[in-house]
Amino acid sequence: AQSVTQPDIHITVSEGASLELRCNYSYGATPYLFWYVQSPGQGLQLLLKYFSGDTLVQGIKGFEAEFKRSQSSFNLRKPSVHWSDAAEYFCAVVPFSGGYNKLIFGAGTRLAVHP
Amino acid sequence: EAGVTQFPSHSVIEKGQTVTLRCDPISGHDNLYWYRRVMGKEIKFLLHFVKESKQDESGMPNNRFLAERTGGTYSTLKVQPAELEDSGVYFCASSQDRSTEAFFGQGTRLTVV
Numbered sequence: 001a002q003s004v005t006q007p008d009i010h011i012t013v014s015e016g017a018s019l020e021l022r023c024n025y026s027y028g029a030t031p032y033l034f035w036y037v038q039s040p041g042q043g044l045q046l047l048l049k050y051f052s053g054d055t056l057v058q059g060i061k062g063f064e065a066e067f068k069r070s071q072s073s074f075n076l077r078k079p080s081v082h083w084s085d086a087a088e089y090f091c092a093v094v095p096f097s098g099g100y101n102k103l104i105f106g107a108g109t110r111l112a113v114h115p
Numbered sequence: 116e117a118g119v120t121q122f123p124s125h126s127v128i129e130k131g132q133t134v135t136l137r138c139d140p141i142s143g144h145d146n147l148y149w150y151r152r153v154m155g156k157e158i159k160f161l162l163h164f165v166k167e168s169k170q171d172e173s174g175m176p177n178n179r180f181l182a183e184r185t186g187g188t189y190s191t192l193k194v195q196p197a198e199l200e201d202s203g204v205y206f207c208a209s210s211q212d213r214s215t216e217a218f219f220g221q222g223t224r225l226t227v228v
Contacts (some may be wrong), residue, residue: 001121004157027191036219043160047184073135077162101213105158111217 002027002095006106011056013081014114021076021109023091031093034103035065039087049090050074061085086113117141119220121207127226133195136223140209146170147190148210149182153203161205164190165213173208179219197227 003026005089011021025031033050048059055067063074092107120139128134140147149161161180162172168186174227177200184190194201204224210217 039223043221046209046216049216050225063150091177101162101163102174103217104160105150107155107157 002031002093002104004091004093004104004106006089006091006109008109009107010112012112012114015083016080019076019078019081019085019111021089021091023074023076023106024072025091025093026072027093027095029093029095029102030067030069033060033067034094035059035063035074035076036090036092036105037061037087038090038108040082044090047076050079074105081113083102083113086111091104096113119207119209121205121220121223123223123226124221125226127228130199130226130227131196133193134197134225135224136192136194136205138190138192138207138209138220140195140207141218144209144218145187146210146213146217147184148208149190149192150206150221151203152206153200158206161192179184186228194225197225199227201225202227 005024035047036044047063048057049068050057054102058064063078088108088110090108092103117223122137145166152160153159160174163170164184167184181193204222206222208217208219
């Protein structure tokens, strides 16, 4: 069965430090890949997505993610974290080309930012 | 433009009671999805409406859950009778069609005591 693994449940970084959130997926073919963020009291917001093409994708809020087929990974990065980035981050896949149906989510990584 | 709106934001009910969650999608979005996150685990798909029709309800956990979307506008998700394991956050999302971005609501936190 398809699955998404986010190995880090909690991460704490200092403001201004770089960030990398890990995501691995289990699926035979290359799925569509997404990163969502949920800030306190807010809904899930799409940060970025990968369908095909350039394996380094740029998203909103200064985030980027790199798809590595050989590692079945889609890690999220940000060069300099801001206090407002404190939130929970979810990696998700759609394991077929049918669009945004039936997203399969990871368990999430909660990010805390120290001043 | 209003986003996806969910009511209530929080609900605390006793085991055995009935609760109805509501989702108002973005106007004009034919596709509506329900997801659930239980006990800090993964967010899991429950079902998908296209207009008023259930396109896929493979994620519905059991027959205590009933989702409707009369008229193809807002949707309700009823849990009857509620059990302790139903506690979690229920998310609704909508999209214009199956190939465009789905926008999520803020979720309804359900606590069954």
